[in-house]
Amino acid sequence: MNGGKHFGKGSAFPTFPEDDKQLRLISARFCPYGHRVHLVLDSKNVPYHTLYCNLTDKPEWLLEKSPLGKVPALELPNEDGCPVIMDSLAICEYLDEKYPQNPLLPRDPLKKLQEKNLAEKLGVAAMPAAFKLFVMGPIKSPGCIEEMEEAIKVFEDELENRKTPYFGGDKPGWVDYMIWPWFERLAMVKYVYGESHDLDYAKLKNLAKWIELMKEDAAVKLMYLDGETHAKFVKTKQAGNPDYDMLVKQ
């Protein structure tokens, strides 16, 4: 919607015909959490509208839809009262249950819990490391690249143990899509800080192979941006003026 441009302060919420029951994903183009929801919707071929929001100059309606002003949020005109649900993991689990085609979580209660726990390990270690890496950077925060390598080792080891190309087995599953947005963005490190600051993928052989495979996945391809493009956005963010519409203007 809005030609891919981010809705900003003062912009009205778009009008939808009453019989338009397509889901409405409220997100931002470069938001890794919103990226998760795109991946799940796309992997299940669920049609949806995308409403991107400028997060430094938020449209007033964002707070009405998502009381904390956070994205992603998913508006559900196909459900009674057109509710809005929040939190990327909760949204994705809802979608996986509501649209059972191409299931992402195992049905077995224990396996399901273990897959959810594994995906959440990204939050425990890699997200603080990502903050240091992309907000502070290796100059101000020495060792942050090594910290990231350490943080993602749990996924390297898990692939080694599972002996499958994807965490989900022979195709991407819950863990693959839930962690992918951060791995796609790791490719920007050398573009932000120079080749000498890149991660040592020789120590992460299984993940390196997995990354190449994921890039060929149909759902991943639909939203894929290369490291150089992610770097360009992050640099505008680091400069205090995030260029949300960078891809639209080009």
Add this chain to the structure above:
Amino acid sequence: MNGGKHFGKGSAFPTFPEDDKQLRLISARFCPYGHRVHLVLDSKNVPYHTLYCNLTDKPEWLLEKSPLGKVPALELPNEDGCPVIMDSLAICEYLDEKYPQNPLLPRDPLKKLQEKNLAEKLGVAAMPAAFKLFVMGPIKSPGCIEEMEEAIKVFEDELENRKTPYFGGDKPGWVDYMIWPWFERLAMVKYVYGESHDLDYAKLKNLAKWIELMKEDAAVKLMYLDGETHAKFVKTKQAGNPDYDMLVKQ
């Protein structure tokens, strides 16, 4: 197990016969998070062993079973590799899926998400308020009783809207059991700080009625302790020497 006594430092993990596949709940008698798991197991009539741990003098095996040393943890000898799962909400959801009798969460994906969100609202507001109330107290932390009243108002309003005796409808469901441990403990306020410091239940009419109904529930009854007893334990905790085995010695 252990005659209801809490396992402490130096105590060995009990030996179970190989064919004993009963679940093993690792918890502490006065822990509200562990209380949730008791309620779910009991409401579904799932047999289990209880292993209480002294949390100020933890048995060495607790860290092996639960790497952060936290309770509750649930050991599953009926599953491959006898895994241990953690986090009260995750454990309870696993149990609700594994043991479908007397289901607690709705099957509809949206209603399920909404019930989980409602139960989690306790964590957002009431748990910080409970900390002020029972660790600092109304003398050191003036206004903490009013803060608690405000924090639980979301549940009062929800009962008003639902017009059902329980959050789960005509019997206790997910929300009822997930929030009950904190409401059972609210009855101790007047015993810890004196009558003049109690919550004003006249402002919480639906909750007051719900509390009386919950006390009659079979699963609630099995673990129920009155406010005076909870107060007695909290006072030993406030004094820096929690008397975990208080009920065993009596």
